[in-house]
Amino acid sequence: MAYSIIDTHCHLDIIRDQGKEISDSLDDAKASGVKKIVQIGIDLPSSLQAKEIANIHSNFELSIQYTIGCHPTETHEFPNADEILKLATESLSDSRFTGIGEIGMDLYHNAEKRSEQREILSKFLDFSATHSLPVVIHSRDAFQDTFEALSEFKGKAFGVIHCFTYDYEMGKKFVDLGYYISFSGILAFKNATDIHNAAKNLPLETLLIETDAPFLAPPPHRGKRNEPANMKYILERMFSLRAESNLKVEETLYQNSEKFINRKAYHA
Secondary structure: OOOOEEEEEEOHHHHHHOOOOHHHHHHHHHHOOEEEEEEOOOOHHHHHHHHHHHHHHOOOOOEEEEEEOOOOOOHHHHHHHHHHHHHHHHOOOOOOEEEEEEEEEEOOOOHHHHHHHHHHHHHHHHHHHHHOOOEEEEEEOOHHHHHHHHHOOOOOOOEEEOOOOOOHHHHHHHHHOOEEEEEOHHHHOOOOHHHHHHHHHOOHHHEEEOOOEOOOOOOOOOOOOOOHHHHHHHHHHHHHHOOOOHHHHHHHHHHHHHHHHOOOOOOO
């Protein structure tokens, strides 16, 4: 069955670095129903590449948006924060530029850099609030720090908690701050019960889906390189969890993704 899907978080540059040409990934994505992709920046070089990829590879069949960001594990890039924000400022009028990210907190990899991560996160949140740009939030083993940082900008900054890995109660707290919740291939993992429960019970109008490719491939490709073409498996798992009709879920997720791409909060 053909779907209409938007992959709201993808790293085509890393897929290419792992040996598959971007054009081939996009051909496969189109064949599986993907209409749009958001290419993510994680530091200054990848943010520049994200912009280039969006401008080179977008066409009427598959449109590519991009973000500009500074990932919390890329601590060597923290000194380049002002340069990254300069690129974002220069891109404000570009319709392919969706927002700031990914940014956030990661206490799984870099707990010793906790204070530096919070400082950089606040700097980027302030920029996003000033320019009404959504943020793409990475949060791993860092719910409380992330929630506190976002709470400081409640009513000012908004965006998405990407690759959601917490439980329903935590997800509801982010939703109440005005954030979308995005589910990756982990949603299709058999034992991800907390994530299943969140996807089942959070308001449908707040949900997005993504691959985070080349990471976290869903079954039946788990353990292999992920691709935007695998979005259909994430969508189908969402179908199985929601009470609404499949058509309602598909259409609402697409509309949510369009709002996000167009720099609008779910409640806008």
